[in-house]
Amino acid sequence: MTSREMTTALVPRLADEIRDKLIAGEFQPGQRLSEPALCAELQVSRNSLREAFRLLTKDGLLRHEPNRGVFVATPDMASIIDIYRMRRIIECRALEQAHPKHPAVARMRRAVDTALERSASGDWRSVGSANMAFHAAIVDLADSTRLSAFYTQIAAELRLCFGLLDDPEFLHAPYVDQNAAILAELEAGRPAAAAAALEAYLARSERTVLAAFTRIRENGA
Amino acid sequence: MTSREMTTALVPRLADEIRDKLIAGEFQPGQRLSEPALCAELQVSRNSLREAFRLLTKDGLLRHEPNRGVFVATPDMASIIDIYRMRRIIECRALEQAHPKHPAVARMRRAVDTALERSASGDWRSVGSANMAFHAAIVDLADSTRLSAFYTQIAAELRLCFGLLDDPEFLHAPYVDQNAAILAELEAGRPAAAAAALEAYLARSERTVLAAFTRIRENGA
DNA sequence: TCTGTCAAGATCGTTCAACGATTTTATGAT
DNA sequence: ATCATAAAATCGTTGAACGATCTTGACAGA
Known part of the structure; x- marks a missing residue:
């Protein structure tokens, strides 16, 4: 060494x-x-x-x-529900109050572009990473050191949950376009609409993850 | 060992x-x-x-x-501001959506009673601890493991800031009654009013801490 | 055969000692 | 007084050691 x-x-x-x-x-x-x-x-x-x-x-x-x-750690349903509650509070609020010219918007744009590109080539793991980067950028819109650090932690836990699930395409593909739509709203100067779209996104994502998790639980046990 | x-x-x-x-x-x-x-x-x-x-x-x-x-760690103004932003988001939201019969309410009550009692005997350090316990209980109203853990961390940082300031009576005494008022609103089934009172509490507390911090900075440097 | 006891065996929790690398300080020369 | 250099103090990391605890497996009795 x-x-x-x-x-x-x-x-x-x-x-x-x-x-x-x-x-x-x-x-x-x-x-x-x-x-x-x-x-x-x-x-x-x-x-x-x-x-x-x-x-x-x-x-x-x-x-x-x-x-x-x-x-x-063995994530359970309660963890997933708790994590999504946090995401709703943190991300939606950050997006809602965001200024469309915030530097983090550029990172959101890059993440969306990367996700689109990689999803075309079927690299779903990279798509997942890009998605996570997109949402981390959303949190950075709030300009809070502590909030961003907290979110990083939450996100890692969530990715651990994802790791349990087997089909990354099913898990990430549907959300690339939704992210793009959210970003479009924000770039168009409609943060409230963007936040609403994100809320819907998160609701759907949570349902998907919970359902997949239930399926695993039943098969595994 | x-x-x-x-x-x-x-x-x-x-x-x-x-x-x-x-x-x-x-x-x-x-x-x-x-x-x-x-x-x-x-x-x-x-x-x-x-x-x-x-x-x-x-x-x-x-x-x-x-x-x-x-x-x-050397807390700076940015830290204090960031911490209070987090507190506003976390505590007010938790309080606003709280059910008056939530078990954490009992802990809030105990904290307020302790604070009143200790402030009568001039034990300002204990008053400070009771105040912190009161606000931790507020966060527990949200029933989120992760949120409570995050708040614990924030609170420790804030107490580090308090440690810099010298006059614990000045720092804690005015807030005992405000906490009692917030709790009264919640117990009376008016969570929105409680949240509003908390918002005012936090605004005032932040101003006080920032002012004391500025004073220290000027004298110390 | 089943079950409960008990002795290894494997790890964990904690400490100690050691050594290269880096930072700080003390020293000395210009 | 200033700067370069040597010495001292730590830090970063490793390795070994030892008691305590958990796990495993053998063995005796029902």
């Missing part, structure tokens, strides 16, 4: 790496993450790994059981 | 302990927290301390500078 490239501190990088694996569905929910095993896989010491675990536990992505280890 | 009382895991307890010290103003903002020194003071190893540091850094109470150590 001496002469290697160390652009960033180890622990946050480690946390990001594990977060990516979680979001990518590389671990099953409820699965135990063995410290020795992950240490070996990620080539870090136990102490560093444990620091990263603390961060991810605080994010709600891992669950910590005393003397038993950390487990991948 | 073997035979001592270990009701809870060490690291979270450690984080709480440091958080309390921070809120109590035991460290100056911007002050560097030396790992060896705190290890000796708290009788824990460096690794455990570092894990606790990670948690508090994520809470915004500490700032982490690579290769330099952790520092007590």
Whole structure:
């Protein structure tokens, strides 16, 4: 670890790496993450790994059981409902009060364009990422450091839920156009209409996720 | 560490302990927290301390500078303004949609009674704690795990700001009655009126804190 | 065969020691 | 007084160690 490239501190990088694996569905929910095993896989010491675990536990992505280890969080219906409640409050309000020339609008535009492009080529995972970036940009319209940080956390949890579901096309494709429509309203100077569209978007998305989740639950159990 | 009382895991307890010290103003903002020194003071190893540091850094109470150590966060006006924006959104909305028979209302009542009692005996620090408990209970009216967790974090940051200010009576006393009034409106089945009163409360509190903060800034620098 | 007990075995929780890398300070020369 | 350099203090990370706790599997008795 001496002469290697160390652009960033180890622990946050480690946390990001594990977060990516979680979001990518590389671990099953409820699965135990063995410290020795992950240490070996990620080539870090136990102490560093444990620091990263603390961060991810605080994010709600891992669950910590005393003397038993950390487990991948197992999202339940209550989590999904709670997350969507937060999204409605945060995103709709941010959009509603947004100024159409806010710099975050440009990022929304880029995200929509990327999503359109990638959905044409069938890269649904990238479409999902672009969608998430779009909504993160919406939150940034509110210009609140704390709100954006909170949303980042919520979004990671939601992506963990998505990871449970198997059909990314079904999960992301229908929303590309809705995002575009929301952005169009905002760019046209109608934030209230944009917020209303977003409200509808979220309602539909929640229904879809909950339904898929129920299906999984029934099949899995 | 073997035979001592270990009701809870060490690291979270450690984080709480440091958080309390921070809120109590035991460290100056911007002050560097030396790992060896705190290890000796708290009788824990460096690794455990570092894990606790990670948690508090994520809470915004500490700032982490690579290769330099952790520092007590130095709240600025932007933080205060941002925190109060969050409070307005979170608390007012929660109160507005609250059912007067929600269990959290009982906790609000207890907090108000405690605050009244302690303010009579001049224990302003306890009054401050009771006030914070009152507002945390307001947030719990929304029945959202994530929202309550987020608010806990915001509240800790705010208390760090309070810690900078010197006159706790001036800072807490005027609000005991306002809290009582807000609660009365809610108990009377008028959540909208309660929310309006809270809005006024927060506006006044924000002005007070910002003014005190400005005064400190001018005197200190 | 089933079940309850008990002894490994595997991990976790925590601490300690070590070492390179970086920052800060003390020192000394110009 | 200023700047370069050496010394001291930490930080970042690792590795090992040890008691405590959980899990597993064997074994004896019903």
